[in-house]
Amino acid sequence: MAYQATRPRISPENVSFAPGPGVAVELQKHLDDRTLPERDRRFAEDLLRAYRNGGCTGPQWDWIGKLCARAQAAIQAKAGPAPQATLDNVSGIIDLVERARDKLNFPKLRFDVAFEGRYTTIKLNVAGAKARVPGSLTVVAEPEGQESHWIGRILRDGRIQVSKPYHSPAWMQAFTATLHALSADPIKFATAYGRRTGNCIFCDIELSDERSKHVGYGRKCAKNYNLPWGDRPTTPEF
Numbered sequence: 001m002a003y004q005a006t007r008p009r010i011s012p013e014n015v016s017f018a019p020g021p022g023v024a025v026e027l028q029k030h031l032d033d034r035t036l037p038e039r040d041r042r043f044a045e046d047l048l049r050a051y052r053n054g055g056c057t058g059p060q061w062d063w064i065g066k067l068c069a070r071a072q073a074a075i076q077a078k079a080g081p082a083p084q085a086t087l088d089n090v091s092g093i094i095d096l097v098e099r100a101r102d103k104l105n106f107p108k109l110r111f112d113v114a115f116e117g118r119y120t121t122i123k124l125n126v127a128g129a130k131a132r133v134p135g136s137l138t139v140v141a142e143p144e145g146q147e148s149h150w151i152g153r154i155l156r157d158g159r160i161q162v163s164k165p166y167h168s169p170a171w172m173q174a175f176t177a178t179l180h181a182l183s184a185d186p187i188k189f190a191t192a193y194g195r196r197t198g199n200c201i202f203c204d205i206e207l208s209d210e211r212s213k214h215v216g217y218g219r220k221c222a223k224n225y226n227l228p229w230g231d232r233p234t235t236p237e238f
């Protein structure tokens, strides 16, 4: 006898698990991947042994379904829900990027997010008409020595959406803190960034002129983005 003929009792916990090889294979996979809660391992092994040795009874199938559901719940709990984060005001960031729309094909901001003792360089640009969410801000990571990759987007209503590898609360905290500072006063942020790093937030080129160092961005970018440039520091900067 391969399988028990009687139908397993259907409970809310296992309603999506039809008895049969498929669900047994899934439970075995949860065992192999260690995605099953530790306390259920021995029971799962007993059930799968019964399955291999001639078939399971209705209640045993019932339990195989329940254990698969528990493993899936554990996987879900570990992944965590997509983090919710919003910015109060995105329009200032978009305005700053778009200031250079007439002069540049790809106006963008590039700056660092301090995370786990290191800096992650990210690039922001306004998504074009052909993008999935036109007009939103696209966020791309540009890690040193690695290929750049998509982090997520900031919608015009302020919602921040990030891809799964960036769901960790620690990253979201660092990321949103930086974005809050940027959105609160984008030009001030650009200036502070250039002064701190010595690089222009718009083109990433090192600032050499003392007037550029003073405003925190280069002369050419000041022109492209219609920003003040030319003042010399009134007091010596140390």
Ligand SMILES: [Zn+2]
Binding pocket: 200, 201, 202, 203, 204, 205, 217, 218, 220, 221
């Ligand atoms: Zn520049």
